[in-house]
Amino acid sequence: MANLKDIKKRIASVKSTQQITRAMKMVAAARFRKAQAAIVAARPYAQRMQQVLAFLALHEDPEAHPLLQQHERRGRAMVLALGSDRGLCGGFNLNIAKACEQLIGNNPDGFDGFELVVIGRKGREQLKIRGLQADQVYEDITAEATYATAALLGQEVVQNYCAGTCDAVYLIYNAFFSAIRQEVVIDRLLPIAPTVPIAPADTGFPVHPLYEPTRGEVLASILPKHIEVQIYRAFLESMASEHGARMSAMDSASKNATEMIDRLTLQYNRVRQTVITTELVEIISGAASIQ
Known part of the structure; x- marks a missing residue:
C-alpha cells in the first residue's frame, strides 16, 4: 500500500499538471x-x-x-x-x-x-x-x-x-x-x-x-x-x-486531472484513516497490557 507521503506528492503533481492544462x-x-x-x-x-x-x-x-x-x-x-x-x-x-x-x-x-x-x-x-x-x-x-x-x-x-x-x-x-x-x-x-x-x-x-x-x-x-x-x-x-x-x-485533460485528484484524495483519506486506526489499536493494546 502506498504511504501518505507518496500519495500527497502525487496529488501535488497532478494539481500542477492541471494548472498547465488549464492555462493551455x-x-x-x-x-x-x-x-x-x-x-x-x-x-x-x-x-x-x-x-x-x-x-x-x-x-x-x-x-x-x-x-x-x-x-x-x-x-x-x-x-x-x-x-x-x-x-x-x-x-x-x-x-x-x-x-x-x-x-x-x-x-x-x-x-x-x-x-x-x-x-x-x-x-x-x-x-x-x-x-x-x-x-x-x-x-x-x-x-x-x-x-x-x-x-x-x-x-x-x-x-x-x-x-x-x-x-x-x-x-x-x-x-x-x-x-x-x-x-x-x-x-x-x-x-x-x-x-x-x-x-x-x-x-x-x-x-x-x-x-x-x-x-x-x-x-x-x-x-x-x-x-x-x-x-x-x-x-x-x-x-x-x-x-x-x-x-x-486540454479541457478533457483538466477534467481528467480533477477526477484523478478526487480519487487520490479519497485514497489518501482511507490510508490516513487506516494509519490512525492502527495507532489507536496499538495505544489501547499497550495500555491494556500495562494494566
Whole structure:
C-alpha cells in the first residue's frame, strides 16, 4: 500500500499538471477565436473563386492554360498534407496521417507514385509512425500562416505541375466546423476540375464568359491566384481546427486531472484513516497490557 507521503506528492503533481492544462486551454481559446474569425472572413471569397474557376474550366479549352490540362500519363501525384508543428491537440495530426495513408494505399486514380509534402513537424512524425516517408517537410510555419507563405507554396505547386514534375495535386487538411468538430478533407487541387451547374441561374454566371482585357491575360493571372487562395484557405481551416482540437484536448485533460485528484484524495483519506486506526489499536493494546 502506498504511504501518505507518496500519495500527497502525487496529488501535488497532478494539481500542477492541471494548472498547465488549464492555462493551455485559455491560450488555445484566445488563438481559436482569432483563427475562427479569419476563416469565417476568408471562406466566401475562396468558395466563390472556386466556383468561378470550375465554371471557366467547364467552358474553356484545356489548351488555354496548363493548369486546365489533364495529363494523359499517370506518373506521380503530389500530396500536400497540412499538419501542425505543436502537439497536444488530440487526433488532429493522426487523422491527417490516416487520410494520407488511405489515399496513397487506395490510389483511386492509378498513379505510379506519390510525392508527399508535409506541413508541420508533428504531422511528419505521425506519418513516419505509420510508415510514410515525407519527401519534403515545411516546419515552423503553421503558428502564424500568412498569405505570403501560402503564395510561395502555391507558386511551387504551379511550377511543378506546369513543368510536368507531378500530374495531379491533392490537398489534405482538417476542415473547421466548430471547436469540437473537425473533419479531414481531401481536395484535388490540380488539374482544376470543371463542374456542371444545374442551370446558369443557379450560379449567377453568364452562359459564355467574357474576358477583359484578353482571355490569355485573365487566365494567366487568375488560375495561379486560385491555387494560392485555396492553399491559404486550407491553412486557415487547419489553424482554426488545430486550436479548437487543442482547446478540447486540454479541457478533457483538466477534467481528467480533477477526477484523478478526487480519487487520490479519497485514497489518501482511507490510508490516513487506516494509519490512525492502527495507532489507536496499538495505544489501547499497550495500555491494556500495562494494566
